[in-house]
Amino acid sequence: MEEFDSISEGCFLVMPKSARGRPSLKKRKRSYKAINATNSRSSKMKLGDAGFQRLFDGDEPEASMQLRSDSYDNSWRQMKKVLDDVLIETNQSTFDQIEEFVTNAHIPTYASTGTMSLPFHEIPTALVFAGINTPDHDNLFTQIASRLIGSSAQSDMSTPNYVALLQSRDCSNLRITMRNMIEQFLAADVDYDHSDEDVEEEENEDAMELGEDADGSKKPANDQFNLSTMRGRKSRLPNYDMQILDGWYRHVVEKQSNSFSLPNLVVMIQDFESFDPTILEDLFEICSEYRSRLPIVLLIGIATSSNALHQSLSKSALSLLRTEKFWLQQSDVWFNKVIDELFIKPTQSIKLGPRPYKFLLDHFYLFDFSIGSVMASLQFTLMHHYYANPLSILSPMNDTPVSKEMLVKMQEDGLLTADHATHIRMLRSFRTHIDDICEKDPNEALRLLDDDNYLMTEAVPRFLEDLNRHHMLSYAVFEIMTTIQACFPTFAGLRRSKRMLYLELLENEDGLANSEIVRWLVSLVRKMDLEALTGLLKSLSELLLDDNESDSSLWSEGVSDELDYKKKVVGWMERLGMEEVDDDQEEESLGDEVKKTKEEKLPDLDLGRQTKTAKRVKMYIIKKKGGEPVKVSNEIADWIQLIFSRYLGSFVAWPLHELVYYSNIKLHEKSFTPQPRASIQTALGQAQHYINCSCCSSKDVGSIQPTEQDTSILYKLYLECGRMINLYDWFVAFGCVIEREKGNKKVDENEVQARFIRSVAELQFLGFIKATQRKTDHVVRLTWSHT
Amino acid sequence: MNDMADHSAELKRRFPGRSDQIDTLLSLMGRPADPTVPSILIYGHSSSGKTSLVRDLLSTTIARKQWAYINCIERHTPRMMFEHAVNEWCSWSPSWDNQFTSIARIDNLNDFLCVLKEGVPLNQHSTEMIGDKETRYLVLDRAERLRDMGATILPALLRLSEISQRNICVILLSTIVYEKFRTKSGSYEPLVIRFPEYSKEDTLQILRRDFSEDGMDIEVEDKGTVHLNDDFFRSFSEVIYSIFFQxxxxxxxxxxxxxxxxxxxxxxxxxxxxxxxxxxKLFKLAQPYFAEATDKLYLREISSSEWAKRTSEMADAKTTTSHTVDASVIAAIRTNAKGDFDLPYYTKFLLIASYLASYNPPRFDVRYFAKVADEKKKKKRGIHKSASDKSGGKMRQQLLGPKAFPVERMLAIFYSIIDDKLDDAIDIPVQITSLTTLRLLLRTTNMDKLDGAKYKCNVSFDFIRGVARSVRFEIDKYLFDFI
Incomplete structure (x- = not known):
């Protein structure tokens, strides 16, 4: 039992000597690499191929394993690229604005608009509102920083900038903040290299103070060792002194005197809310003091609203800032785009099944708005898919679905084994497919079940091809659906966002085919009037044009008649176009009177006005009602009903969908929403799950086995107690259980006591009990639950 | 002496309303080699001209080398302060060429005194002696910060000339009175000079200095330019002064x-x-903007650059449709405080729960949040409470500010106000932490006390009402103060 005495185990991490201590100047790499490094310190850990294991009890060919691992790398790289691209794309315009702001910050355009100079030395300040999820900001601010630095490299016209990125965790007091800022600026300049080491020496100064003087030139003439030797020595400024920055900047400017614009010094304060306001006030004060000599631009990242600024800074500090506001896109804009790009569009990548997808949605919208956790979740999905599923070698990759030739080649190379075929036959979708066809086509079914070769090289590519086609079509129809939906802006209550529609498509057994929204849309289309109808057709044809560019092949493949979409839409357009012409003519002939009456509209007609014009208008409307628009709208409604029910089916109907859709939610939930308390309770209450020993596994949960771990025993006794636990009673009960273990032999009192105290301490450490002053020899019970 | 009189006249011209102070200072300084008082404290409100006057005065009357100016915020450690002072006295500035070195290494007060006594060796042959003949001045701006630097620094500086036996005068500049500088152990009292507030005349005169001396020309539609002279500006600044001086x-x-x-x-x-x-008439035309914008400008809710953009936009658009633009500008000023940012769904509820926990007394929790409430009891209590509350309106929690609450109580409220059943997963504690980093919640207990953490809710009622509305939660019904 000794080896299980604690469920947690302390360990000491001893870092190698070189990496210990403060990340020194030397470690900070030049320019923005330094900033990169600070932000991605943690993400450096990478899982190598070594993580993959051979499946089928180790029978899987080495090459297949390699293939899985490579496909994982590939598909994650692709996905990551999409994720990053979308992020950059959504924030592009704001980035541009910020860059422009920084560039113009110290060009005195202000003088022309104002008529008088301002009394305060205001520092140009950009307030960057970046959304509430602060961990995501690392990425964004690194990007801004690298853009500001990079702008100088691209064109020599624009002002080069030096950037220092300050994060609250590195700035616990003014001295450290200043040092941090100055070091980052100076590190950007390679020429400072030679003096780097000297500054570091300063860190472990004093040691050499008594020995020979480092810069011997400064020894006084009379070589005596007296006090003045030390006093008189010139010394380097402390590395948090602004004068260093000032002097360095002068030097930089002198060196690049050919350039006409001076570089800006951009100080980025990434997480304003977490900073100590007093430090910032002092920092602003100092920057303002140097404003005439150093072109400092501040960039303050704010997660909440500008109120935060006003709440935490004093009036005098606020008056030093000349603020301008910039809003970065909220992360949900990014998220929606990502869902669009990755899942709704028919890309060749792994897709999420209903539950993981819902998990992703819920987690994002209900809990954290976190870009980082979405990325982690997706990466985990891929990793798990390729790691544990031997069939993942059949998953689409590199933007191409697995084709027949590839499979034949794989077969020849020995990548595919009988085990793979067996695995495919075990897939649920495959089994239902067999069930379906065994009546209609028993031969086919038999062949699928018997002939490995046929299955792998003929059937599987066919299945995958079908699935792929399904994606394409359902995407196209899905787009039509959202377009139609957008045509009814007044029914906002019934509208659903794309991501929710997609969720429904995934979740329902027969997709969206018979769902509420389809019925609703169809009935609305039926009731459409002419104007709305033209609008609808216009947007449909626009969609068509877009489609033409991207996947024209899809439609021209000549899917089937009812989907001969292009022709149909054009046909309707023509018919309505005619109608419109008629309309115009009629209106012209009727003249202005009709127009007036038309504005007054139907209610009057129902009252039965007998004027001549009214009659004519009535005729006109009836004619219109029975005319083409009604027919067309009915036709459109029929058509969309048809395509919706046919193509918006669920993916579950397709065999082998498991290869593309990842549906394993259990592991996902466990990994991303751990439930620490539940696990601890299980560990204590039903220790056999964790310890895996035979002696404790009793069926009866409530009973207390003497062979169990001490803390477990104590915990089970604890569950029977009330709010206050008498330690002595607890101890006696514990002793009784222990005694049973020893077979009613007398146990050493001291041993029992020692074990008892150890377990009590453990329970206290885990937060189950608390010492109290209220009653002697009692502890308070802190948790209440039914497990 | 004639020279001196010139200086003083010039200074008095530049600093209206400060002639008494200038005279006092000049007479205290005397001739360059005269002994002076060991220390002077100059205090007055912010922007009463302390720093600029002293700097101007010193730079016009004595050589640059004779005085050192130190901002105590920037030189926040004794070492920086002393080294900088000696550097200035020796006309030495650390730069790239001398590898950013100071002329002498001074770590503490003791080193500083030694340097003062022994002088600073400039090179092999000469040594700069400090304050052996002519008075050296040490100007310490923001002197209130000296109090944080250590108990001995300030008393020692106040009698620096005595303990260093050199001719040194320390001038402290501060916005607070000397009483606040006194330490328990007592110290030498400096000579105190107060810079009083400017009178109206002085203020107007100073305001006028921002305006160019010979007026300015502005372009006017159709009619070329109009000259604005000093008097025009004077009348304008009088108007502004009369509005704001109180x-x-x-x-x-x-x-x-x-x-x-x-x-x-x-x-x-x-x-x-x-x-x-x-x-x-001009004033009447500008009145609406003044009324709308001044508090925002004063509080910096609209920054100068944003304001400049707005007004220039307005000037551009003026020619076409003046009235509508005016209205829109005013509207823009009003809505400038765009403070909305989105929170995740459950995080909103967490915030609402903490707001309720902060503003409701705990004893009423059962009444508001128990799922199966005892109807009778509830009613009785409600009546009883409302009767007593009418009188004690002053003690409303809304007026008293948020109370700290234990996190368990907040979680209990949270689970009671959300409709869905939530698993006890890690997300909720994570969100509490992130609310804390956003400063929407404040942790009132120490970080190293893991047990029984307490928080406060740091948002206004308007804000929480917006949040509650966005999740369709009627917060008024749950707030003790509003029943």
């Missing part, structure tokens, strides 16, 4: 407002709606 004595704030509002004021002249001499 609330704002800070000269720089006044200058800030004047500089920002002036373009608005002369706008009507630009487009020909008023003449330069019609001050009353």
């Amino acid at each position: 609330n704002c004595k800070d000269l720089n704030e006044l200058r800030h407002l004047v500089a920002l509002l002036f373009p608005l004021f002369i706008n009507p002249i630009r487009d020909g709606r008023a003449k330069t001499h019609e001050t009353a």
Whole structure:
């Protein structure tokens, strides 16, 4: 039992000597690499191929394993690229604005608009509102920083900038903040290299103070060792002194005197809310003091609203800032785009099944708005898919679905084994497919079940091809659906966002085919009037044009008649176009009177006005009602009903969908929403799950086995107690259980006591009990639950 | 001596309303080699001209080498302060060429005194002696910060000339009175000079200095240019002064407002709606903007650059449709405080729960949040409470501010106000932490006390009402103060 005495185990991490201590100047790499490094310190850990294991009890060919691992790398790289691209794309315009702001910050355009100079030395300040999820900001601010630095490299016209990125965790007091800022600026300049080491020496100064003087030139003439030797020595400024920055900047400017614009010094304060306001006030004060000599631009990242600024800074500090506001896109804009790009569009990548997808949605919208956790979740999905599923070698990759030739080649190379075929036959979708066809086509079914070769090289590519086609079509129809939906802006209550529609498509057994929204849309289309109808057709044809560019092949493949979409839409357009012409003519002939009456509209007609014009208008409307628009709208409604029910089916109907859709939610939930308390309770209450020993596994949960771990025993006794636990009673009960273990032999009192105290301490450490002053020899019970 | 008189006249011209102080200072300084008082404390409100006057005075009367200026915020450690002072006294500035070295290494007060006594070796042959003949001055701006640097620094500086036996005068500049500097152990008292507030005349004169001496020309529609002279500006600044002098004595704030509002004021002249001499009319035309914007400008809710953008936009658009633009500008000023940011769904509820926990007394929790409430009891209590509450309105929690609450209580409220059943997963504690980093919640217990953490809710009622509305939660019904 000794080896299980604690469920947690302390360990000491001893870092190698070189990496210990403060990340020194030397470690900070030049320019923005330094900033990169600070932000991605943690993400450096990478899982190598070594993580993959051979499946089928180790029978899987080495090459297949390699293939899985490579496909994982590939598909994650692709996905990551999409994720990053979308992020950059959504924030592009704001980035541009910020860059422009920084560039113009110290060009005195202000003088022309104002008529008088301002009394305060205001520092140009950009307030960057970046959304509430602060961990995501690392990425964004690194990007801004690298853009500001990079702008100088691209064109020599624009002002080069030096950037220092300050994060609250590195700035616990003014001295450290200043040092941090100055070091980052100076590190950007390679020429400072030679003096780097000297500054570091300063860190472990004093040691050499008594020995020979480092810069011997400064020894006084009379070589005596007296006090003045030390006093008189010139010394380097402390590395948090602004004068260093000032002097360095002068030097930089002198060196690049050919350039006409001076570089800006951009100080980025990434997480304003977490900073100590007093430090910032002092920092602003100092920057303002140097404003005439150093072109400092501040960039303050704010997660909440500008109120935060006003709440935490004093009036005098606020008056030093000349603020301008910039809003970065909220992360949900990014998220929606990502869902669009990755899942709704028919890309060749792994897709999420209903539950993981819902998990992703819920987690994002209900809990954290976190870009980082979405990325982690997706990466985990891929990793798990390729790691544990031997069939993942059949998953689409590199933007191409697995084709027949590839499979034949794989077969020849020995990548595919009988085990793979067996695995495919075990897939649920495959089994239902067999069930379906065994009546209609028993031969086919038999062949699928018997002939490995046929299955792998003929059937599987066919299945995958079908699935792929399904994606394409359902995407196209899905787009039509959202377009139609957008045509009814007044029914906002019934509208659903794309991501929710997609969720429904995934979740329902027969997709969206018979769902509420389809019925609703169809009935609305039926009731459409002419104007709305033209609008609808216009947007449909626009969609068509877009489609033409991207996947024209899809439609021209000549899917089937009812989907001969292009022709149909054009046909309707023509018919309505005619109608419109008629309309115009009629209106012209009727003249202005009709127009007036038309504005007054139907209610009057129902009252039965007998004027001549009214009659004519009535005729006109009836004619219109029975005319083409009604027919067309009915036709459109029929058509969309048809395509919706046919193509918006669920993916579950397709065999082998498991290869593309990842549906394993259990592991996902466990990994991303751990439930620490539940696990601890299980560990204590039903220790056999964790310890895996035979002696404790009793069926009866409530009973207390003497062979169990001490803390477990104590915990089970604890569950029977009330709010206050008498330690002595607890101890006696514990002793009784222990005694049973020893077979009613007398146990050493001291041993029992020692074990008892150890377990009590453990329970206290885990937060189950608390010492109290209220009653002697009692502890308070802190948790209440039914497990 | 004639020279001295010139200086003083020049200074008095540059600093209106400060002639007494200038005379005092000059007489205290005397001739360069005269012994002086060991220390002087100059205090007065912010922007009463302390720093600029002292700097101007010293730079016009004595050599640059004789005095050192130190801002105690920037030189926040004794080492920086002393090294900088000695550097200035030796005309030495650390730069790239000398590898950013100071002329001497001074770590503490003791080193500083040694340097003062022994002098600073400039090179092999010469040594700079400090304060052996002519008085050296040490100006310490923001002197209130000296109090944080260590108990001995301030008392020692106050009698620096005595303990260093050198001719050194320390001038402290501060916004607070000397009483606040006194330490328990007592110290030598400096000579105190107070810079009083400016009178109206002085203020106007100073305001006028921002305006160029020979007036300015502005372009007017159709009619070429109009000359604005000093008198025009004077009348403008008088108006501004009369509006603000009761609330704002800070000269720089006044200058800030004047500089920002002036373009608005002369706008009507630009487009020909008023003449330069019609001050009353001009003022009436500008009045609505003044009323809307001044508090926002003063509180920096609208920054100067945003304001400049706005007003220039307005000036551009003026020619076409003046009235609608005016209205929109005012609307824009009003809505400037765009404070909305989105929170995740459950995080909103967490925030609401903490708001309720902060503003409701715990004893009523059962009444508001118990799922199966005892109806009878509830009613009785409600009546009883409302009767007593009418009188004790002053003690409303809304007026008293948020109370700290234990996190368990907040979680209990949270689970009771959300509709869905939530698993006890890690997300909720994570969200509490992230609310804390956003400063929407404040942790009132120490970080190293893991047990029984307490928080406060740091948002206003308006804010929480917005949040509650976005999740369709009627917060008024649950707030003790509103029943």
